[in-house]
Amino acid sequence: KQGEVFFHHEEHLAAVDNCIDCHHMGTEYGGCRDCHGDDRRVPSLKHAFHRQCRNCHIKNGGPTECDTCHDISKKTS
Numbered sequence: 001k002q003g004e005v006f007f008h009h010e011e012h013l014a015a016v017d018n019c020i021d022c023h024h025m026g027t028e029y030g031g032c033r034d035c036h037g038d039d040r041r042v043p044s045l046k047h048a049f050h051r052q053c054r055n056c057h058i059k060n061g062g063p064t065e066c067d068t069c070h071d072i073s074k075k076t077s
Contacts, residue, residue, distance in 0.1 A: 002070040005049075015060065022052065 012022065020026050029035055036042040043051065057064050066072065 002066050002072060004071045005069050006071060007069075021056075 016022060018026075024032075025035065032042065032045060032048070053069070054064055056062065063069070
């Protein structure tokens, strides 16, 4: 609803120690459902990204305003 997310992978790679910092179990495991299936206790991808990304930005002084990551010009209702 807030629009597409701008994500600059190269910039983030310079700020983390390894892929697990963002990808939970690493990229070799695939997507969330590959391990968790349809387990309702697992947060939605949207919720997981918001928690992971925003908390990291707070901890490391990154931006936390919606429009710094989301393109609000492409906002959907």
